[in-house]
Structures are given as C-alpha cells and as structure tokens.
Amino acid sequence: MKIFIDSADVTEIRDAVSLGVVDGVTTNPSLVAKTGRPLAAVIREICEIVDGPISAEVIATDAQGMIREARELAAIHPNVVIKVPLIAEGLRAIKSLISEGIRANATLCFSAPQALLAAKAGARYISPFLGRIDDVGGDGLELISQIVTIYRNYEYSTEVLAASIRHPVHLVRCAELGADVCTIPYKVILQLLSHPLTDVGLSKFLKDAKKTP
Numbered sequence: 330m331k332i333f334i335d336s337a338d339v340t341e342i343r344d345a346v347s348l349g350v351v352d353g354v355t356t357n358p359s360l361v362a363k364t365g366r367p368l369a370a371v372i373r374e375i376c377e378i379v380d381g382p383i384s385a386e387v388i389a390t391d392a393q394g395m396i397r398e399a400r401e402l403a404a405i406h407p408n409v410v411i412k413v414p415l416i417a418e419g420l421r422a423i424k425s426l427i428s429e430g431i432r433a434n435a436t437l438c439f440s441a442p443q444a445l446l447a448a449k450a451g452a453r454y455i456s457p458f459l460g461r462i463d464d465v466g467g468d469g470l471e472l473i474s475q476i477v478t479i480y481r482n483y484e485y486s487t488e489v490l491a492a493s494i495r496h497p498v499h500l501v502r503c504a505e506l507g508a509d510v511c512t513i514p515y516k517v518i519l520q521l522l523s524h525p526l527t528d529v530g531l532s533k534f535l536k537d538a539k540k541t542p
C-alpha cells in the first residue's frame with residue numbers, strides 16, 4: 330500500500346519523508362491556507378522534497394476555469410496531480426485534462442456512484458473522505474469497500490486514495506480492504522509507529538545492556 334502525507338507544511342513533510350515511508354503528498358485549500366503561503370510556492374517546494382505524486386487542488390468551479398488552473402499547477406512539475414472536486418464541471422475538466430496528459434485526483438468523494446463516474450471519466454485517483462463520513466454517523470470504511478469492489482469488477486485503473494484518515498485503525502482497515510493509497514496527516518503517521526510495549530521493551534533492553542560487562 331502506498332502512503333501519502335496529507336499536508337502542505339513543508340517542515341512536517343520533510344520529517345515524514347525522513348522516515349522513508351512517504352510515497353506522495355496530498356494538499357487541499359484548507360491545508361495550504363494554514364501555511365499562509367501562495368499555493369504555487371508551496372507545491373514547488375513540496376516537489377523538491379518528495380519524488381512522487383503531489384496533489385494540488387483547483388479553486389474554480391467551472392470546467393474551463395479548472396482547466397486553466399490545472400495547466401498552471403501542472404506546469405510546476407511533472408509529479409503534480411490536479412485535485413478536482415467531484416461535481417459535473419469537475420468530471421468535464423477531468424476528461425479534458427486527460428487529453429492533455431494531466432493526471433486528476435477526483436476529490437470530495439462521499440458516495441459509490443460518484444466514484445464510478447470519476448473512474449469512467451478517467452481520474453487517476455479517487456479520494457473518498459472516510460473520516461468526514463464517520464463524523465456524520467456514516468460508515469466511511471463501507472464506502473472504501475464498495476469502491477474497491479466496483480473498480481475490481483470492471484478493472485478500472487483509477488486508484489483508490491483513502492483520505493480524511495483520522496487514526497491508525499482507518500489505515501489498517503483500508504489496507505485489508507485493498508485501497509491503493511492512504512493519505513495521512515503527519516500526527517497519524519507518528520501514531521502508526523507508536524506502541525507502549527515497544528517503549529517499555531526498549532527501555533528494559535537499554536537498562537539491561539548497562540549490566541553487560
């Protein structure tokens with residue numbers, strides 16, 4: 330399974346990359362706004378840090394506007410993937426971007442029919458937001474399962490990029506269900522590593538090592 334970091338903070342992206350487990354990056358307008366920097370500058374710097382797909386999101390809500398923004402973002406680096414909201418104009422934009430060789434990540438996916446349409450339009454990635462579905466009393470993991478099944482049934486090449494990951498169990502279940510990618514906040518990447526028995530065991534080994542003559 331591929332692990333992306335869901336962040337626009339270059340310091341935490343660098344830290345995560347140094348762990349050797351990061352295959353790519355996803356950003357969104359909220360994450361970029363938190364940095365207080367322009368989108369293009371943030372994406373350019375991330376592309377210098379990570380050699381893998383870097384998702385940058387368009388702001389326009391009409392297909393032509395999305396395509397214009399996508400061209401500018403894609404020109405920053407060949408690794409840039411354009412995040413397009415899963416609305417009708419987004420689907421139109423995705424279809425057109427493919428003909429220009431620009432990869433799209435269909436974002437804000439909350440249902441299986443949306444995911445099916447994104448695959449038919451040719452999106453490279455589908456981003457179901459499983460944490461946000463859980464937040465409103467739904468079952469985000471059930472959606473991941475449905476999308477994985479549908480894509481397998483019809484051999485769509487669109488990769489399932491599970492997003493809005495809130496805790497380690499989300500990642501484990503997504504891996505069991507066969508999601509291609511999980512995009513994870515840095516805080517949760519660190520949680521994946523942490524186990525109290527590892528800490529207790531290490532501390533005992535270090536203590537005992539001092540007794541070795």
Ligand code: G3P
Binds near residue numbers: 355356461493512
């Ligand atoms: O980047 C999209 C997604 O991962 C957002 O997650 O935590 O804002 O629901 P969250």
